[in-house]
Amino acid sequence: MTLQLGRQSFEDDTTLMMAIVNRTPDSFYDQGATWAEDKAFDRVAQVVEQGAEIVDIGGVKAAPGVFIDEDEEKHRVVDLVARVRATHPSLVISVDTWRASVGRAVCEAGADVLNDAWGGADPGLVDVAAEFGAAIICTHTGGATPRTRPYRVEYDDVVAAAIHDTVAYAERALAAGVARESIVIDPAHDFGKNTFHSLELTRRLAEMVDTGWPVLVSLSNKDFVGETLDVGVGERLVGTLAATAVSAMAGARIYRVHEVVETRRCVDMAWSIAGRRPPARAIRGLQ
Amino acid sequence: MTPPTRVVLVPGVLALLPSYAGLTDPVADLRAACASAVAWLTRDGSPVTVLGDEQGTRVGHHLLGDSPTGAGSSYLVVGNGSACRTEKAPGHLDARAAGFDAALGAALTGPDPEALRAVDPGLARELWASVDAWGQLGDLLTGDHVAHVHHDDDPFGVQYWVIRWEPA
Numbered sequence: 001m002t003l004q005l006g007r008q009s010f011e012d013d014t015t016l017m018m019a020i021v022n023r024t025p026d027s028f029y030d031q032g033a034t035w036a037e038d039k040a041f042d043r044v045a046q047v048v049e050q051g052a053e054i055v056d057i058g059g060v061k062a063a064p065g066v067f068i069d070e071d072e073e074k075h076r077v078v079d080l081v082a083r084v085r086a087t088h089p090s091l092v093i094s095v096d097t098w099r100a101s102v103g104r105a106v107c108e109a110g111a112d113v114l115n116d117a118w119g120g121a122d123p124g125l126v127d128v129a130a131e132f133g134a135a136i137i138c139t140h141t142g143g144a145t146p147r148t149r150p151y152r153v154e155y156d157d158v159v160a161a162a163i164h165d166t167v168a169y170a171e172r173a174l175a176a177g178v179a180r181e182s183i184v185i186d187p188a189h190d191f192g193k194n195t196f197h198s199l200e201l202t203r204r205l206a207e208m209v210d211t212g213w214p215v216l217v218s219l220s221n222k223d224f225v226g227e228t229l230d231v232g233v234g235e236r237l238v239g240t241l242a243a244t245a246v247s248a249m250a251g252a253r254i255y256r257v258h259e260v261v262e263t264r265r266c267v268d269m270a271w272s273i274a275g276r277r278p279p280a281r282a283i284r285g286l287q
Numbered sequence: 288m289t290p291p292t293r294v295v296l297v298p299g300v301l302a303l304l305p306s307y308a309g310l311t312d313p314v315a316d317l318r319a320a321c322a323s324a325v326a327w328l329t330r331d332g333s334p335v336t337v338l339g340d341e342q343g344t345r346v347g348h349h350l351l352g353d354s355p356t357g358a359g360s361s362y363l364v365v366g367n368g369s370a371c372r373t374e375k376a377p378g379h380l381d382a383r384a385a386g387f388d389a390a391l392g393a394a395l396t397g398p399d400p401e402a403l404r405a406v407d408p409g410l411a412r413e414l415w416a417s418v419d420a421w422g423q424l425g426d427l428l429t430g431d432h433v434a435h436v437h438h439d440d441d442p443f444g445v446q447y448w449v450i451r452w453e454p455a
Contacts, residue, residue: 277310278308278309278310279310280309280310280311281309281310281312281313282302282307282309282313283302283313283314283443285301285377286300286302286307287300287301287302287370287377287443287444287445
């Protein structure tokens with residue numbers, strides 16, 4: 001399905017890199033490397049240079065920690081969104097938030113996508129997306145409260161649960177007035193899930209793709225990669241790329257990533273293996 | 288055989304086929320040369336006979352697009368020189384390739400029908416040259432013809448020519 005992400009539309013054979021930009025002092029991977037607004041702004045310029053089509057700006061880390069209220073979250077992200085909008089007019093700007101009030105403020109500042117990593121915790125978020133013509137990412141968390149870790153969560157069938165909840169969320173967004181081509185689903189690896197759940201979601205991702213809704217995957221350096229390979233946060237790129245290749249074979253459209261260049265190559269390679277992208281330049285044996 | 292009015296030679300390069308297209312075209316110059324020669328060949332809409340081996344005729348039919356094919360007085364011959372001109376060439380470097388191709392080039396541009404009919408098929412095979420239709424090309428070029436070379440290059444260690452001939 002053609003994707004309409006705010007100002008930009010993308011044909012249905014394209015894959016998109018969504019680069020993570022943390023306006024946080026405490027996110028697990030970068031540990032505050034882009035906490036200062038100027039650093040976050042520089043990170044945006046860098047990932048654009050690397051070919052990212054989307055930036056995903058977040059002001060609250062996913063894991064539990066210091067409480068960040070709505071005003072503080074807005075303080076962290078709204079001005080940055082406006083600055084990025086002014087500097088990169090054709091870039092798709094996504095904001096990682098579950099709060100409708102924050103969603104409204106960033107859409108007014110020029111955001112194109114609301115990435116609701118917490119699966120509809122605030123029911124008003126879809127109305128904001130509809131009002132501003134923004135896209136929305138509908139994630140599965142198994143009903144987890146924002147910023148909580150999974151504890152003894154079990155599913156009869158995690159893939160069926162992820163499909164049920166994300167499709168229900170997508171239909172709720174559609175009913176609220178969000179355009180069909182601006183709704184994306186995300187199984188949300190590790191959110192309300194243990195490592196076995198995230199591995200199974202990866203293995204069976206094609207079932208989510210078969211729903212017809214475009215699928216986003218957020219795999220980058222996550223704990224399921226760390227636990228699977230028994231490696232720390234700084235050693236998860238190879239495992240991330242393996243999961244990325246499997247997801248690309250299944251047909252995921254958007255990849256939320258820390259490493260843009262490596263992921264782009266991985267996805268292009270898998271997409272070509274799947275027969276959805278020609279090689280860049282092929283002459284060997286064809287001269 | 289119907290007397291030839293127009294004859295074109297193109298190489299049977301598989302990269303010209305859409306099924307082998309990449310995001311960027313490694314044979315853009317060759318493709319443009321083929322297109323201009325074929326446009327000349329088909330300009331009056333008369334049918335074109337394609338001559339060459341199986342792969343070559345597939346390439347030829349692709350280059351002709353929607354133009355009519357069949358018996359007539361226009362011929363698209365598909366073939367090329369050696370594929371052993373450099374160390375990176377498909378058939379690796381063969382010291383005989385340069386001389387073989389130089390002689391072939393002279394026979395084509397002359398043109399020299401007798402020399403085309405006399406190409407050594409054994410040597411051609413050893414040098415990975417595609418010359419199946421060379422004898423027929425020699426027959427077509429009997430009498431006075433003038434050659435116009437659209438393309439003469441060996442970008443991958445394979446000798447390509449795009450040439451058109453018309454009666455003098």
